[in-house]
Amino acid sequence: MKEIKHFINGEFVGSSNGKTFENINPINGKQIATVHEGGMDEVNQAVSSARAALQSEWGSMDVNERVNLLYKVADGINARFDEFLEAECADTGKPYSLARHIDIPRGAANFKVFADTIKNEGTELFTMPTPDGTGAINYALRAPKGVIAVISPWNLPLLLMTWKVGPALACGNTVIVKPSEETPTTTALLGEVMNDAGIPKGVFNVVHGFGPDSAGAYLTQHADVDAITFTGETLTGTAIMQAAAVGVRDISLELGGKNPAVVFADCDMDKAIEGTTRSVFANCGQVCLGTERVFVERSIFDEFVERLKQSAEGLKVGVPEDKDSNMGPLVSKTHQEKVLSYYKNAAEEGATVVTGGGVPDMPEDLKGGAWVEPTIWTGLADDATVIREEIFGPCCHIRPFDTEEEAIQLANDTEYGLASSVWTENISRAHRVAAQIDSGIVWVNSWFLRDLRTPFGGMKGSGIGREGGVHSLEFYTELKNVCIKL
Ligand code: NAD
DSSP states (O other): OEEEOEEETTEEEOOTTOOEEEEEETTTTEEEEEEEOOOHHHHHHHHHHHHHHHTSHHHHOOHHHHHHHHHHHHHHHHHTHHHHHHHHHHHHOOOHHHHHHTHHHHHHHHHHHHHHHHHHOOOOEEEEOOTTSOOEEEEEEEEEOOEEEEEOOSSSHHHHHHHHHHHHHHTTOEEEEEOOTTOOHHHHHHHHHHHHHTOOTTSEEEOOOOSTTSHHHHHHHOTTOOEEEEESOHHHHHHHHHHHHTTTOEEEEEOOOOEEEEEOTTSOHHHHHHHHHHHHHGGGGOOTTOEEEEEEEHHHHHHHHHHHHHHHHTOOBOOTTOTTOOBOOOSOHHHHHHHHHHHHHHHHTTOEEEEOOSOOOOOGGGTTSOOOOOEEEEOOOTTOHHHHSOOOSSEEEEEEESSHHHHHHHHHOSSEESEEEEEOSOHHHHHHHHHHSOSSEEEESOSSOOOTTSOBOOEETTEESOBSHHHHHHHHEEEEEEEEEO
8 A cells, every 4th residue: 555654854754643544535435545544643753843844945045046946846847747647647647638737737736837937026125305414225135934834724735835935935935734524645755856856955835734733723722833824614714713823923814714706697698608517516626716606687597597508417427537527526524425415405495406406327446436416506595504615515506686786786795705607798897896896706707717916815705815826925025125315
């Protein structure tokens, strides 16, 4: 059985307490690896290695050298593309076709994008008058924040982890990553790539394990961690924010969503159906930016529901290597139980099940997998559970609306504010509505189109802070103002 160890100070090490857990393939429920579970010892070692590395050659390295090393990391991922691809698909069950175009290339690109950002970004300078007439100059110096804890989720494991590690290292910090217990493999592989690229020991560390009473909590509570960047559920974000309050440490939180799509009668129906099919069902609905609430103008409601139903029923649920498969399983049996409990709840609360609502009939060898059917509901009240809570599965509720004002009010009627999509061919309406929806990103006539230089993050319960482009520098560096009296 394959063994996945921690990566501390440039070396792969097992847990001192001998504790391990199973890494399960969600397509069939079979074990694919044994993972070492980190305890306080491993977290302490990783944090002290990261601290020491700040004082080593890494700390005094000029930005060009650092940028060159990060380019080598990106090249190293691309050179082992197929290995990363297989590992990611085995851990998550997602189709190769998806991970080949999104997870792995974006995972590599995150190192280049932020290397370029740090290389090209200057700081500010202000001159000011003084009463004695000589004046003064203010300029800003940017310094790394220090030791950063990176806590990442399982839905896009490599992509979301490197989205944080890339800018953290570009800015000269050192990191300890605690990947999701569901998807440890690509983060472990990245350790090998870091060594091959020549990243100094202790700059990138990985400790595997769980959240509460395990590596995640020990790491976020560790007094020598300077800042914590987290992607995951809003409830976990709340616990991490409480941990970060001790020692007044900085946090970046990218949390859950309950994202709306608003479809106006003047939309291009083909585009709206194609885009909404992706935003609801891609990655088996396990995308933080995915749509779970769809609002459709009443005059096209019946047609839209019928066409989204046909589109959902045309999706093929299958194993990663199946070229025709559009959807894999959910990430785990535990998550399958959670999603199915929402399916049951929707029916109990009176939903009309337009399609799906259960488990697809899979071949014998896949019956132990975490499969669920793509599901669409209509007819629920606005306070129904599946309309209020994030499900993180391949499902949505569709509700009609009559006016633009009502659509905006419905879209904003949520504790979350991560992403939204607006479908209209009326350019004035597009601008008007986009400005009024409370979410970190509003797509017009698209979904998941990302320019990595733009701000990314959530409003309300969906997070704190913005990452992407120069916005990542705000979190991963400390700005110091130097005021010189002339
Ligand atoms: P999760 O919160 O359960 O776990 C995320 C990570 O936090 C894991 O590594 C886990 O081990 C760790 N963790 C759990 N409890 C912890 C604790 N008390 N202290 C420290 N670490 C702890 O999230 P998940 O189920 O892995 O991911 C799905 C969630 O992530 C969804 O809510 C989704 O919307 C959200 N998400 C958000 C974004 C975004 O950019 N806003 C992106 C992807 C996923």
